[in-house]
Amino acid sequence: MVESTIEPAIVDDVTESRPIQDPMGLYSANSEERRSGKIKSTEDDVAKPNNDIYDPLNIYSDTSEEKLNGRIKSLEPELKVTKAVVDPLTLYSSDVVIDNDAVMSAALPFTTCPVELKGELAGDFGFDPLGFAKSQSDLMTYREAEIKHARLAMLAAAGWPLSEVFDRKIASLLHLSPLLDKGERVPSLLNGGLEKVNPFYWMGCIALAAGVEFYGLNKSKTGDESYFPGNLGFDPLGLYPRDEDNQRRMQLAEIKHGRLAMIAVVGFAIQEFVLKVGVVDETPYFFFPWWNMINFWA
Numbered sequence: 001m002v003e004s005t006i007e008p009a010i011v012d013d014v015t016e017s018r019p020i021q022d023p024m025g026l027y028s029a030n031s032e033e034r035r036s037g038k039i040k041s042t043e044d045d046v047a048k049p050n051n052d053i054y055d056p057l058n059i060y061s062d063t064s065e066e067k068l069n070g071r072i073k074s075l076e077p078e079l080k081v082t083k084a085v086v087d088p089l090t091l092y093s094s095d096v097v098i099d100n101d102a103v104m105s106a107a108l109p110f111t112t113c114p115v116e117l118k119g120e121l122a123g124d125f126g127f128d129p130l131g132f133a134k135s136q137s138d139l140m141t142y143r144e145a146e147i148k149h150a151r152l153a154m155l156a157a158a159g160w161p162l163s164e165v166f167d168r169k170i171a172s173l174l175h176l177s178p179l180l181d182k183g184e185r186v187p188s189l190l191n192g193g194l195e196k197v198n199p200f201y202w203m204g205c206i207a208l209a210a211g212v213e214f215y216g217l218n219k220s221k222t223g224d225e226s227y228f229p230g231n232l233g234f235d236p237l238g239l240y241p242r243d244e245d246n247q248r249r250m251q252l253a254e255i256k257h258g259r260l261a262m263i264a265v266v267g268f269a270i271q272e273f274v275l276k277v278g279v280v281d282e283t284p285y286f287f288f289p290w291w292n293m294i295n296f297w298a
Helices: 002-017 043-047 137-173 198-218 245-274 284-297
Strands: none
Touching: 137 198, 137 245
């Protein structure tokens, strides 16, 4: 009996003397436990006496000291929505609030426009499914590359069939060996024959490309507010309009023609590689108007 009456007293005494751990600060400053000194503060509490309290279950009332002091925070910080929710299967009910500020992509109508594609550039239809443009700087870099490739492709789309028409005639006139192969195909990476081209021609191309690239880089870094990707100030015939609407129209026409030319040049290369015949001979109806005129005068 003696042992049974002493042990609880010892346990109670030990329990009473043991400090209470409160790492989340659930006990208010006016609580009995705080006033009696039973609450043991952690090192973080000592270093940060006014640290935030996370209350996901909303245990603290609106009139509590912690609420009034602004210490109560939700479990997760508030998220800033930068992209609207896409709901092609109509999973959300009709009474759900819709973000009216969301802009849908013109190229992919079932998705929203990427954040950086704001329609400020000509030909910007909100198409970036792989997310290359992660910043405004990336967007400008990719547009510079696109416009350069577009202009080269437009030259190649015109030069490719013209070379197949005139190569043998010009070579015969200058007493040179033609560069076309037996299938009347121009030299290319897929067709071969690039080694037939004079090395000085490649040196001239590299020098010209390097000069244009150096000039373009310097111009893009001048800080001129009127500069946009591809604006080299080269307009010897004065064809570039002076008003903004027509300037925008011409920029859009250039990028559209350039994109189409890039697809066309790839098509030329693949067609000649697979069919082993020049594009002019294989598809004369694409070049019908001027092809017949050239043959007539030839």
